[in-house]
Amino acid sequence: MVRINQHSTNPPRLADRFLGWFCRSEILEEVKGDLHEHYLFELEAKSKFKSNLAYWYHVLHFLRPFAFKRKTQILINTVMFKNYFTIALRVINRNKFYSFLNLSGLSVGITCCLLIFLYVRDEYSFDKHHKDYDQIYRVVTDFKLGDREILQPRAPIVMAEHLEETIPEVEEAGRIMVGNFTSVVDLGEKQVQIKNATYATSEILSIFTIPFVAGNPEGALDDPKTVVVSESMAKHLFPNEDALNKIVTFNRDAFVIKGIYEDMTENSHFKFDFIMSVAYQTSRFEMGWMNINAYTYLKLAKNASRESIESKMNQTLETFIAPIAQENFGVAPTDLQTNGNHARFYLQPLADIHLKSNFDGEISPNGSIATVRTISLIGVIILVIACINFVNLSTARAAIRGKEVGVRKVLGSKRKQLISQFLFESSLFSFISFVVAAGLVLLILPYFNVVAGKEITNPFGGTPPLWLLMVGGALVLGVTAGIYPAFILSSFKPEKTLKSQNQLKAKGGWLRGGLVVLQFTISTILIIATLVVNNQLNFLEDKSLGFDKDQLITVDVMDLGRLGANRDVLINEFTKSPNIESYTMSGFVPVGGNRREMFLKRRDATNIDETINSQAWPVEEDYIPTMGFEMVAGSNFNNEISSDSAMTIIINETAAKRLQLAEPIDTKLTMTFGDQSFDVRVIGVVRDFHFESMKENIKPLFFYKSQDPWTLSFRFNGSAAAALMTIQNIWENHSGGQPFVGSVVSEKYKDLYKNEGRMKVLVNAFSLIAIIVAILGLFGLATFMAEQRKKEMGIRKVLGASPAMLYFNLLKNFTVLIAVSCLIAVPLAFVVTRNWLSEFAYHINLSPFFFIGASLLMILMAWLTVSYQSLKVANRNPVENLRYE
Amino acid sequence: MKGTQLGEFEELVLLIVGVLYPDAYGLNIRQEIHNQTGRKVAIGAVHSALSRLGDKGFLKSELADATHERGGRRKRLFQITASGKRAMEKNHEMRNSLFSQIPDLALKGLNYG
Numbered sequence: 001m002v003r004i005n006q007h008s009t010n011p012p013r014l015a016d017r018f019l020g021w022f023c024r025s026e027i028l029e030e031v032k033g034d035l036h037e038h039y040l041f042e043l044e045a046k047s048k049f050k051s052n053l054a055y056w057y058h059v060l061h062f063l064r065p066f067a068f069k070r071k072t073q074i075l076i077n078t079v080m081f082k083n084y085f086t087i088a089l090r091v092i093n094r095n096k097f098y099s100f101l102n103l104s105g106l107s108v109g110i111t112c113c114l115l116i117f118l119y120v121r122d123e124y125s126f127d128k129h130h131k132d133y134d135q136i137y138r139v140v141t142d143f144k145l146g147d148r149e150i151l152q153p154r155a156p157i158v159m160a161e162h163l164e165e166t167i168p169e170v171e172e173a174g175r176i177m178v179g180n181f182t183s184v185v186d187l188g189e190k191q192v193q194i195k196n197a198t199y200a201t202s203e204i205l206s207i208f209t210i211p212f213v214a215g216n217p218e219g220a221l222d223d224p225k226t227v228v229v230s231e232s233m234a235k236h237l238f239p240n241e242d243a244l245n246k247i248v249t250f251n252r253d254a255f256v257i258k259g260i261y262e263d264m265t266e267n268s269h270f271k272f273d274f275i276m277s278v279a280y281q282t283s284r285f286e287m288g289w290m291n292i293n294a295y296t297y298l299k300l301a302k303n304a305s306r307e308s309i310e311s312k313m314n315q316t317l318e319t320f321i322a323p324i325a326q327e328n329f330g331v332a333p334t335d336l337q338t339n340g341n342h343a344r345f346y347l348q349p350l351a352d353i354h355l356k357s358n359f360d361g362e363i364s365p366n367g368s369i370a371t372v373r374t375i376s377l378i379g380v381i382i383l384v385i386a387c388i389n390f391v392n393l394s395t396a397r398a399a400i401r402g403k404e405v406g407v408r409k410v411l412g413s414k415r416k417q418l419i420s421q422f423l424f425e426s427s428l429f430s431f432i433s434f435v436v437a438a439g440l441v442l443l444i445l446p447y448f449n450v451v452a453g454k455e456i457t458n459p460f461g462g463t464p465p466l467w468l469l470m471v472g473g474a475l476v477l478g479v480t481a482g483i484y485p486a487f488i489l490s491s492f493k494p495e496k497t498l499k500s501q502n503q504l505k506a507k508g509g510w511l512r513g514g515l516v517v518l519q520f521t522i523s524t525i526l527i528i529a530t531l532v533v534n535n536q537l538n539f540l541e542d543k544s545l546g547f548d549k550d551q552l553i554t555v556d557v558m559d560l561g562r563l564g565a566n567r568d569v570l571i572n573e574f575t576k577s578p579n580i581e582s583y584t585m586s587g588f589v590p591v592g593g594n595r596r597e598m599f600l601k602r603r604d605a606t607n608i609d610e611t612i613n614s615q616a617w618p619v620e621e622d623y624i625p626t627m628g629f630e631m632v633a634g635s636n637f638n639n640e641i642s643s644d645s646a647m648t649i650i651i652n653e654t655a656a657k658r659l660q661l662a663e664p665i666d667t668k669l670t671m672t673f674g675d676q677s678f679d680v681r682v683i684g685v686v687r688d689f690h691f692e693s694m695k696e697n698i699k700p701l702f703f704y705k706s707q708d709p710w711t712l713s714f715r716f717n718g719s720a721a722a723a724l725m726t727i728q729n730i731w732e733n734h735s736g737g738q739p740f741v742g743s744v745v746s747e748k749y750k751d752l753y754k755n756e757g758r759m760k761v762l763v764n765a766f767s768l769i770a771i772i773v774a775i776l777g778l779f780g781l782a783t784f785m786a787e788q789r790k791k792e793m794g795i796r797k798v799l800g801a802s803p804a805m806l807y808f809n810l811l812k813n814f815t816v817l818i819a820v821s822c823l824i825a826v827p828l829a830f831v832v833t834r835n836w837l838s839e840f841a842y843h844i845n846l847s848p849f850f851f852i853g854a855s856l857l858m859i860l861m862a863w864l865t866v867s868y869q870s871l872k873v874a875n876r877n878p879v880e881n882l883r884y885e
Numbered sequence: 886m887k888g889t890q891l892g893e894f895e896e897l898v899l900l901i902v903g904v905l906y907p908d909a910y911g912l913n914i915r916q917e918i919h920n921q922t923g924r925k926v927a928i929g930a931v932h933s934a935l936s937r938l939g940d941k942g943f944l945k946s947e948l949a950d951a952t953h954e955r956g957g958r959r960k961r962l963f964q965i966t967a968s969g970k971r972a973m974e975k976n977h978e979m980r981n982s983l984f985s986q987i988p989d990l991a992l993k994g995l996n997y998g
Contacts, residue, residue, distance in 0.1 A: 027932070030948070033958030034911040034928055061929030066936040 011039045012052050015059045023062060024069045031062060080417065081424065087404075088425045095397070101780040102393050105773050106433035109386025110477075111440040112769050115448055116379035117466070118441075118456050119762075123372050126267050126354035130209045132299065135171075137306065137347035139163075139296040139313075140359070143321075144342050145331045153359045155296040155345060156289045156320075160201065163296075167312055169304035174203030175294035177278050179363050180270065181741045185237070186249035192237055197274035199281050205261075207299045214244045215259025221277040228259040233273040250276070266455050269353045270363045289320045295363060298347065306347050314344050371759045378763065381522055382770045387481045388515045389777030394426070394485035395512060396784045401489055406497035418490035426482025427475060434474040438467075451765075453758050484511075513817055516781065520821035520858060521828070523774045527854040528829035529836075530767045532846065536837060537760055539844050546689020548628030548715075551581075552745040553723055555712040555731065566734040573730040574714070579723050581715045584622035599672040600651075600702065602659055603679075612658045614651075615691075615699060616671075618706030624650070624686065626715050634665045634684030637705050647671075647704060650684040655700035671704075680704070697841040720744045771861075778814070779865045786810060786869040793873050794881030806874035811866055818862045822855035829854075891943075891972055897922070898934045899943055899973060902963045910949070910960040911935065935963060943969030 016032070023031060035058055042051040092099040127133055139155035160173040177199040185194055205217040205228065213231060220228050227248065234243035234257070247254045255276065264271045300309060321343050322333035336343050348357060355369045408418060441459055449456055460467045574583045598616040621637045632653060649671070656664045664682050671678045688698045716723035724742055731740045793806050801809075829851065837843040873881070891899065901917045902909040915931045918924055938944040945966050948959045965973075 027936075029958050030911065030961040031928075031932060033955040033960050034932070036958070037912050037955050038928060058928045061927035062932070064929060064933050066933050067929070 009040060009043060011036060011055045015052075015056050019059050019062065022069065023067050027067065031067070035059065080421075084421045084424045085428070087421075088428050091401075091425070095400075097783070098393055098397065098780060101776060102390055102429060103433055103436065105386050105389040105776045105780075106430065106477075106481075107436040107440065108769060108776075109382045109773055110433050110437035110473075111444070112382045112766055113379045114437055114441050114459075114466070114470070115444065116375055116766065117469075118445075118459055119448075119452055119454065120372055120376055120379075121462065122267065122454050122456055123355060123367050126367070127269055127350045129265060129267065130350065133350050135300050135302065135304075136207060136350040137298050137300065138350065138353060139298065140346050140348050141292050142342070142344050142346065144340065145325050145336075150292060151359060152292065152361045153295060153348070153353075153357065153363075154292055154361060155294055157291045157294045158289060159294065159345075160203070160296045160298075163298060163313065164203075167309060169301045169309055170298050171301055172203045172207050172299040173296065174201040174205075174207050175278060175296045176200045176204060176270070176363070177281055177294055178741070179295070179361070180272065183250070183740050185255075187237065194233065194237075194274045196272050197276065198270075198272050199278040200272075200275045201278045204275075204297065205259075207297050210264070211262045212259050213262060214242070215257075217259055217261075220258040221275065222279065223256075224277055224279040225253055225255045226258045227255040227274060227276045228261060229257055229275070230261055230263045230273040232263050234260045253280070255280075269357075269366060288324075289317075290324050297350075306349075310346055313347075317345060318343070365754065368759075374759070375762060375766065378526075378766045378770065381526065382766065382773060383477075385519050385522065385770055385774050385777070387477070388519050389773065389780065390426070390429070390481040391484050392512050392515055392777060393780050393784070394482070395488050396781060402492050402497040405489055405492045406494040409492075409494040410498070415490045419486045422486035422489055423479055423482045426485065427478030430478035430481065431474045434470050434477075438470065451758070451761055453754070512781070516778065516814075516817050517821045517824070519774045519777060520818055520862070521825045523771045524822055524825035524854055524858050525829045525832065526767045526770055527857060528825070528850050529833055530764060531850050531854060532833040532837070532844075533763065534760065535844050535850075536840065537756065540840075540842070543690075543842060546629065546687055549749055550746050551716055551720075552627070553714045553716060553720070553727060554743055554745060555714070555727060556741040570730065570734045573734060574727070577726050577730070579716050579718045579726055581717055582622055582626045583712065583714050584620050584626040600655065600659065600680075600700070601670045601672065602661075603668045603670060612655065612700050614655055615701040617701065617703050619703045620705070623703065623713070626713050628715075629689060630687040632685045632687050634682070636684060637703075647678055647680045648683045649680045649702045649704045650686055651682055651702040652686050652698070652700065653688045654698050655702055656685050658700050720747075775861055775865055778862060779868075782814065782866040783869045785813070786873045790873060790881045793876075794878040797874075797878040797881070803871075803874040807867075807870050810870035810873065811863060814862055814866050815859065818859050822858060826851045826855065891976055892934075892937075894926075894930075895934050895938055896973070896976060898931065899938060899965065899969060902944060903965050903973075906964065907962065909963045912960075914963075938969070939963075942966060943972055 019032065019035075020028060035055065038058065039051060039055050042054050046054070130136060138153060139159055140153055141150055141155050143150040155175075157175070157177075160175045163170045164173040179198060181197050183194055183197055185192055200221060202217070202219050202221040205220060210217065212228075215228065217228070220226060227250075229237065229243065237243060237248060238246055243257050243260055246257050248257065249255070263273075298309075300306070318333075318336060322336055325331040325336060325341075325343065326333060331341055335341055354367050355372060357366055358368065405418060408421075438460070445456060445459055448454070460470075571583070574580055598614060600612050600614045619637075624631065624636050631650075634650070637648060637650070649669070651659075651664065659667075659669070661667050661682070664685050667682045669680050669682065671680045686703070690698060691701070714723065714727060724744065727742060728740050731742075789810070793810075796806060796809075797803075830846065833850075834846060837846065897918065898914060901914050901921070904921075905913060905917055911928060911931050914935070915926060915928055918926060918931075935944065935946075939946060943966055944963050946961045946963045949962045951957045951959050
């Protein structure tokens with residue numbers, strides 16, 4: 001009983017421990033006494049828990065300067081640091097070669113990391129310059145209604161106004177139409193090209209931070225024939241004049257320049273130089289809920305929750321979308337969210353658009369989070385390899401430092417002090433490397449900007465400033481890389497180190513080997529991965545698309561009604577032009593446009609499996625020759641009206657295969673669209689071609705003849721610029737005043753794969769550097785080992801070993817290490833690369849060549865690296881090797 | 886040399902040390918403050934004030950013998966030094982003198998606010 005009682009009257013142990021940790025020992029006894037006495041006193045009146053709490057309260061109240069331990073060592077430390085500094089400089093000086101290897105490896109590694117950091121930070125900075133960017137959202141449409149799928153970053157044209165009126169949390173809503181196009185304007189007699197043009201509402205100018213240098217953004221785009229331009233566009237249009245309130249003629253209409261804004265930054269998911277009023281376009285579009293064509297941006301109130309607005313948005317919208325879904329797709333209002341259908345709008349935060357959004361129909365191609373992650377990973381790998389170099393070289397040289405440690409210990413150094421000395425040294429190294437790296441970054445940055453497609457100008461600024469991160473990084477790196485050598489070196493027993501160096505060699509040998517294996521495992525994986533990625537990307541580039549993308553121009557039609565009357569004249573003019581070989585109209589071209597999906601069914605179908613969902617492209621007769629598709633069987637559409645009443649279609653190989661048609665020509669099929677069905681007859685089969693990303697399998701597809709062409713395609717000869725000019729002139733004269741939105745298909749493709757190309761260059765370069773840094777480390781280690789075994793080699797030689805034997809003896813160790821690395825790396829790399837490749841529908845096979853080749857390359861490089869030193873030692877006169885003592 | 890001014894709380898502690906003579910130590914000073922003024926302060930605050938008073942030379946202290954209730958730990962007993970006594974007297978005189986110089990009107994005037 002007494003025991004238990006005594007036990008339960010002890011105050012919390014942790015609090016006591018804490019008190020003992022910070023409180024100075026001179027007053028600890030009386031303080032503890034008072035606290036305990038008080039605790040006993042409390043226990044009589046209160047519960048154990050409350051008394052404990054009170055105890056903690058009083059302990060924490062002793063966190064006052066008077067109670068703290070006095071630091072009496074500060075004075076000595078500053079003196080010692082001076083000494084550490086001197087010693088460190090002497091060490092660097094004495095072993096210039098090692099120091100150079102160590103510093104250059106670290107510096108190169110840090111330089112890469114800094115560049116990668118700048119790249120990644122830049123990618124993440126997109127669209128964050130807009131004030132209150134976290135309150136700005138874009139509306140994304142996600143429909144699956146019957147056989148029609150719509151997933152795109154645009155919303156119905158009436159959405160913006162509707163939301164602003166009905167949802168109070170929506171502070172502002174604006175829309176951008178048509179995306180980003182190139183056209184021409186008239187200035188009196190002169191025609192001037194304009195780039196990055198678009199249509200927008202006035203709200204866009206206030207939702208986003210677009211500072212005006214002249215004019216007033218407020219309501220600037222309210223009137224139909226108004227435009228605001230960027231500073232550089234103003235200079236381009238009116239080189240020596242003030243552009244404000246000047247008139248430019250676009251599409252035969254006179255537009256007033258209502259404002260001039262600062263050029264938009266590259267770090268934005270859009271960059272416009274010429275923004276016309278959307279009101280100008282209003283008459284051209286049907287203002288309905290099914291016209292999903294407006295990039296719609298919202299600015300929400302400060303504390304508005306995104307989810308609640310999304311649900312409000314979707315609630316109200318079902319009333320509008322449901323009738324249209326019924327009418328167009330035969331989806332009953334009750335089925336809107338069931339039976340495989342869904343219809344919803346959601347909000348995409350502005351800051352996510354650049355890295356995390358990759359829909360069809362983005363305003364401009366976005367970055368990819370995968371690239372950013374890959375590059376970051378490589379950055380970390382480079383740093384790890386550089387750190388391993390540092391650890392290896394430092395521990396390897398432990399033997400040399402052993403004597404120093406012995407002497408210091410004999411003279412009274414504590415282990416703690418030795419550790420802090422070595423940490424100081426490694427931090428010094430790391431600081432020097434950071435300084436060198438900063439210089440290298442400044443030197444390389446202009447080239448890096450070109451390769452990475454960036455415009456980074458102030459590398460060390462930013463929030464938080466990079467230089468501050470670098471100081472922190474230098475400390476962390478110094479301690480991380482130095483902690484193991486510091487512990488090894490400081491653990492030496494003075495009596496042994498001063499007598500002989502025997503114990504030192506064994507120490508850390510295993511770890512050193514392990515680290516080398518780790519380094520080369522990573523390097524080998526990198527080599528294999530780089531080989532596979534490059535081969536795959538080349539394969540995609542070279543793989544035939546199934547159509548001829550060169551010498552092709554497309555023009556988007558905005559308004560079919562206006563085109564109608566002049567259609568024959570236009571066609572006539574086009575066919576007369578010498579540099580246009582052929583011309584066609586279609587609903588979709590492989591780079592973009594409008595498309596729909598329909599069901600195709602065999603007339604003799606016995607089960608549901610024989611119905612396929614297929615893309616349906618409305619085309620004209622000349623589409624197939626103009627695009628350069630290859631007919632496998634049957635014939636193209638002809639102008640004559642077919643003998644029977646059935647519509648004729650041309651299918652692709654995949655569709656034929658999926659419908660299990662052995663003899664596709666003249667097969668009768670049923671085409672279903674919404675609740676309508678048509679009888680169709682197959683008259684031809686076209687060879688499969690890629691119309692989506694290479695990551696996807698080719699889908700079933702058929703062409704049907706139709707008169708609703710939204711895209712004109714031209715195959716031209718000669719230069720693209722000349723052809724574009726010809727087409728544009730004809731267009732301006734006969735299109736009924738529609739804007740000219742033309743583009744060269746091969747350039748669109750290049751744009752489509754621009755980011756991939758950049759990523760390839762960056763990944764290759766950084767992988768190469770990682771491997772070089774690893775080799776550098778191996779070289780240093782080899783040099784050191786050769787030096788260590790000098791005496792042994794001398795004795796072996798005296799006893800009759802040939803230089804070749806000595807050479808192989810030295811090589812053996814490293815070969816084993818590298819071989820082990822390769823054995824570990826190959827299966828890992830196999831798994832990683834296979835996973836990556838499986839994302840592509842069309843990919844190369846993983847041939848053993850990648851793995852064997854990379855392993856051999858690694859071993860060869862290691863041999864070359866080690867050979868230099870080994871040969872030197874093996875060939876030296878044994879007298880020299882033995883005399884050094 | 887540290888300032889030899891007496892803070893308000895310091896003066897209170899100094900007075901209490903006098904009141905509790907000869908048994909003044911941290912915990913019973915805290916208790917006495919509570920009894921006399923109703924103020925509840927942390928033990929640490931008392932120790933801190935005692936340490937400051939010691940630094941200023943107003944208190945001297947020595948460790949007493951161990952007692953049972955403190956787990957055998959000794960307590961530090963405090964006494965007022967001569968200069969501590971002088972400082973208290975000075976404060977006391979100054980206050981009296983200042984108070985006597987306040988014109989009656991000012992004190993009366995306080996009533997109609």
